[in-house]
Amino acid sequence: MESSIDPMMTLAPYLVGLTLTNLALTVVFAALLWSDRRPYLVAWSTAWALYTLGNVLAVTSFVSAGLDAPELIGVLTMLSANATLIGASFYLRARWPWRWLVAESVGVAWAVVAGAALGLPLLVVTLPLFAVLGAWLLTRGVQLSRLSGVGAKVAGAALCLWGLHALDFPFVGHLEWVRPWGTMVAEVLITVIGTGFILMHADGTRLEAERSAQRLERFFDNAIEGIFASTADGRFVFVNRALVEMLGYERPEDLLGLNIREDLYADPEERDRIIAEHGERGILRAHARLRRADGEEL
Incomplete structure (x- = not known):
C-alpha cells in the first residue's frame, strides 16, 4: 500500500523557523526605524512586516484546514517584494522606480484579465508579471553587489538568486511538487536579504561616522x-x-x-x-x- 506525504507538512517546521527569523528581522528593522527615519528603512520595515504576516498566514493554513488563502499570501508577497526593491532604490539613491512599478502594474492587470476572464494557461498569465519582477530583482541585486561591504554583497547575491527564482515560476509554478520547495527557496532568500540589509545599514552608518570624524579632524587641523x-x-x-x-x-x-x-x-x-x-x-x-x-x- 503506497502512502504519500504532503511536502508542505514536511517543510512546515522549517517554514515556522523562517517565520520566527523574519519576525526577529521585523523587530530589528522597527528598532532601527525608531531612531533613524531614513526612507529605505521605512520601506524595509514595511516589507518585513508584510513578509512576516504572509508567513504567519502560510503557517496557519497548515494547521487549520479551514484557512486557505494562497491569493492573499501571494498579494502580501508581491507587496513586500515591491517595498524591498523600493527600499533598495532609496539606499542606492536611485530615482523613484516609476517605470518598474508601471511595468509591474501592467503585468498584474494582464494576469487578472488573462487568468480570471480568459482562463489562459499559467505560463501565459504569469510570464509578463514575473519577467518584470525578476528583471527588477536582478537589476537591484547587481547594483548592490557592486558596493563595498559584506552586507551589500550578501543582499545583492540573494536578490539576484531571487530574481532568477521569480523568472522560473511561470514555467514550473503549475507543478504541485515544485511549489513547496519554491516557497522554501523564496523564504530562505528573503531571510538572507533582510540580514544583508541590516548589515548594509550598519556598514553605512559606520562609514558615515568615519567620514564625519575625518571632516571634523580636517576642520580642526586647518x-x-x-x-x-x-x-x-x-x-x-x-x-x-x-x-x-x-x-x-x-x-x-x-x-x-x-x-x-x-x-x-x-x-x-x-x-x-x-x-x-x-x-x-x-x-x-x-x-x-x-x-x-x-x-x-x-
Missing part, C-alpha cells in the same frame, strides 16, 4: 588656533596641528603622551583652579601659562 580635547585626569585625546606648533613639538603624538598638568602648565595648580571653575560654571574662557617644548613659557 584651524589657526590651538584646539584640543583631554580627559579629566590630564591626558590629551586630540590635538590639532596649530597647537602642536604653538607648543614647539613636531608631531601630535608627542603631545598625546604628556600629562597636561605636570608637563605643560607652568603652574600645575593653575589647572586645578580652572578645572574647579569649569565644573561650577560650565564652559568658560580661561588664561593659563603653558610651558613649551624648549622650556619657554607661553
Whole structure:
C-alpha cells in the first residue's frame, strides 16, 4: 500500500523557523526605524512586516484546514517584494522606480484579465508579471553587489538568486511538487536579504561616522588656533596641528603622551583652579601659562 506525504507538512517546521527569523528581522528593522527615519528603512520595515504576516498566514493554513488563502499570501508577497526593491532604490539613491512599478502594474492587470476572464494557461498569465519582477530583482541585486561591504554583497547575491527564482515560476509554478520547495527557496532568500540589509545599514552608518570624524579632524587641523580635547585626569585625546606648533613639538603624538598638568602648565595648580571653575560654571574662557617644548613659557 503506497502512502504519500504532503511536502508542505514536511517543510512546515522549517517554514515556522523562517517565520520566527523574519519576525526577529521585523523587530530589528522597527528598532532601527525608531531612531533613524531614513526612507529605505521605512520601506524595509514595511516589507518585513508584510513578509512576516504572509508567513504567519502560510503557517496557519497548515494547521487549520479551514484557512486557505494562497491569493492573499501571494498579494502580501508581491507587496513586500515591491517595498524591498523600493527600499533598495532609496539606499542606492536611485530615482523613484516609476517605470518598474508601471511595468509591474501592467503585468498584474494582464494576469487578472488573462487568468480570471480568459482562463489562459499559467505560463501565459504569469510570464509578463514575473519577467518584470525578476528583471527588477536582478537589476537591484547587481547594483548592490557592486558596493563595498559584506552586507551589500550578501543582499545583492540573494536578490539576484531571487530574481532568477521569480523568472522560473511561470514555467514550473503549475507543478504541485515544485511549489513547496519554491516557497522554501523564496523564504530562505528573503531571510538572507533582510540580514544583508541590516548589515548594509550598519556598514553605512559606520562609514558615515568615519567620514564625519575625518571632516571634523580636517576642520580642526586647518584651524589657526590651538584646539584640543583631554580627559579629566590630564591626558590629551586630540590635538590639532596649530597647537602642536604653538607648543614647539613636531608631531601630535608627542603631545598625546604628556600629562597636561605636570608637563605643560607652568603652574600645575593653575589647572586645578580652572578645572574647579569649569565644573561650577560650565564652559568658560580661561588664561593659563603653558610651558613649551624648549622650556619657554607661553
